[in-house]
């Protein structure tokens with residue numbers, strides 16, 4: 001977070017409020033200010049598509065703000081009207097009249113000279129898994145399957161701990177190159193990969209998935225992704241070729257233990 | 270100097286062209302004739318006798334073809350195609366239109382009956398008249414619904430014969446009751462409509478009640494068919510029927526029944542409000558404006574009542590889909606359709622914003638409502654924030670570079686707004702705020718006279734604050750617990766909001782007994798409010814269309830999910846962009862049709878042709894009248910017009926009427 005930008009924004013708005021600026025200035029300040037905040041406050045840039053959504057919502061609200069009150073509406077229109085009608089604004093008006101086509105021209109210029117961009121990346125991060133998979137010759141129904149060792153957590157904490165340790169070994173022997181030592185997706189290879197390795201600390205990944213889902217993703221890797229999970233250049237290996245079933249379940253236990261998340265439970269009817 | 274057009278050469282040129290064309294045609298045909306095979310003898314008889322090898326072959330092959338036609342075995346067609354647009358799009362549009370009309374026809378009787386009942390209990394004639402006005406919209410809509418339904422059935426049989434046959438085999442016991450119910454629906458509907466004021470009020474209310482019961486039963490049956498397609502039950506893996514009852518009561522049947530009843534009421538209310546707005550904008554007299562303003566207000570009130578519980582019903586539906594199949598649940602919320610839920614969120618946010626905005630504008634018609642004006646902007650801020658959270662996508666549509674920068678397809682900070690805890694909190698607060706808007710609106714029209722008014726206000730405030738705190742508290746706590754507990758948190762969140770709704774309303778009922786009623790100038794509302802009503806109706810309709818696409822699209826390449834595969838050319842999920850276009854087209858057609866119905870219904874309010882002719886000129890309705898409220902509202906626009914028509918005060922033009930225009934006083 002760039003706190004300075006945020007503080008500057010708040011300060012500017014306070015000054016405007018204190019000076020009791022006209023409603024038109026006020027509305028414009030909010031729009032411009034929020035645009036700047038969205039673009040510059042966050043260290044990790046906010047994607048354009050989200051900025052568009054937010055700006056749309058805020059514009060709509062400002063519109064409602066002005067239009068709910070007839071006095072405000074008159075106040076809003078008066079400067080615009082004056083600008084268009086009054087002779088003393090003529091030169092400025094002429095400038096605006098020139099600026100509009102100039103902006104259009106600039107836009108076209110910018111579009112023509114833009115560096116080519118890869119198209120939007122509408123990858124489905126958590127595609128629907130198949131109903132069942134076969135790993136090492138045994139079939140697993142993904143809809144109902146659960147981690148066979150999950151029960152140990154209460155029934156046999158000792159063995160559970162052992163399994164966690166085994167899972168830890170699996171993770172640091174195989175996974176941390178990509179998923180990172182802190183499971184934040186920042187392993188040493190991460191920067192070269194696209195899509196990048198999943199950040200397990202993010203509340204939107206393993207925290208909302210079932211263990212069977214992870215098992216599927218780990219066992220089948222990128223090659224096992226269905227169509228909507230593409231593009232298929234994900235580097236996630238199909239671990240069934242290297243690990244036993246037990247090892248995979250163990251590492252899943254470890255993933256949840258390390259991040260502190262609980263897996264989504266199987267909902268039975 | 271003007272030159273005469275050279276007529277002669279032009280004419281000659283045209284003639285020459287025609288001549289050339291005719292000549293070349295003639296030449297070609299003659300040439301062709303010469304080249305073609307001619308039997309050496311020209312008499313007809315001998316031509317037949319002397320069969321050339323070519324004509325013999327032609328004859329034989331046509332005989333063979335004819336013989337084959339006769340031997341052709343009968344084959345059941347699996348599919349038939351509609352030219353150009355394909356079967357799927359054709360049936361999609363017809364089904365969607367049918368659903369929209371059906372929703373309207375089912376919804377109007379629900380609130381017409383309630384309003385009639387209020388009129389009956391309070392003895393207030395206005396309510397009875399209003400209920401009748403709503404009911405008037407029914408009769409033409411009912412015919413449209415039936416026509417579209419018949420069209421849908423025929424199209425199913427023609428275009429998807431095999432699959433339709435299968436559905437029929439599973440649901441065969443439901444069709445006769447459906448037809449009978451439909452018959453009863455028609456009977457009750459028309460006797461309710463034509464019997465207005467002709468039966469004793471109780472009998473009439475009973476007719477209305479039966480109309481609703483029958484209508485709901487109809488919808489429940491139809492819902493069984495379509496929910497079965499998404500979440501089949503009661504059949505073997507091969508698709509063979511085991512139990513029709515199980516097939517009916519499949520996973521999503523009840524959730525869709527409930528979601529639809531509520532959504533239909535909201536949709537019906539908004540369409541009726543749009544009708545009122547349409548009439549308001551055309552109204553010529555203050556009296557008409559007052560009436561339609563009130564009607565629009567009531568329609569919108571109904572729509573809000575439906576809107577508030579909808580999210581809960583939606584979540585139940587979603588969780589049942591998830592419980593039926595993890596695959597389907599993931600496809601919906603995380604997969605191919607997750608992008609659509611961003612659109613859904615934006616539309617729903619719009620609905621809430623518009624509904625509140627309309628209420629705020631409505632305060633303008635109440636004397637003394639100014640004292641609540643300062644509440645508006647904080648509510649607007651809350652709504653904006655909740656709207657933004659509600660619309661924050663979990664996985665974001667982004668370019669590759671943006672994904673690289675974010676370290677995944679969710680933003681490290683905004684990602685926290687995209688998860689369920691945040692969304693639940695946002696939507697619950699949206700509901701609370703909308704309810705608050707409504708309470709304030711009511712309060713601005715009524716001033717309590719009871720001695721304990723101050724304390725009651727304070728308690729109501731505490732209830733609102735308590736509910737908001739509960740919602741936000743659980744929302745934050747949701748980040749620190751496992752998924753199952755988190756899902757469980759939505760229960761206290763929803764519970765506290767519902768409790769607040771009930772408690773505050775209860776207190777209001779007692780508080781506003783014998784309250785002083787402030788003067789409400791129906792009809793004195795800014796016209797923009799009426800456009801809002803129309804926008805609300807359009808948004809609702811669009812939302813229904815899109816969600817229908819989700820429900821049907823979730824089946825992907827199945828007719829009956831996991832059982833009967835779609836093997837037609839359309840067995841792919843249409844892209845979101847394409848679906849939006851089809852839905853938009855359907856919405857457009859729907860509004861054209863319903864506009865026609867509005868127009869027809871408007872005709873029944875008009876005086877008959879003879880009556881208009883007999884009027885003395887003085888009585889002609891539609892003389893322009895100055896309505897103080899309206900002229901004040903539109904003064905901004907008038908000023909603009911005046912100003913642009915007369916660009917400079919410098920031109921020396923200064924009519925007395927324009928002097929009052931502030932901008933020209935420079």
Ligand code: HEM
Nearest residue numbers: 372529532533579580583584587617812813816817819820
């Ligand atoms: C404020 C919240 C909501 C509103 C205003 C809303 C509104 C609507 C409306 C108007 C319909 C059309 C009903 C009809 O066809 O008669 C609908 C259908 C549907 N809604 Fe919602 N909904 C909301 C929340 C949700 C949620 C949270 C979900 C699930 C994620 C959901 C899932 C669906 C589905 C799948 C349908 C299709 C049902 C069908 O037509 O068969 N809705 N919704």
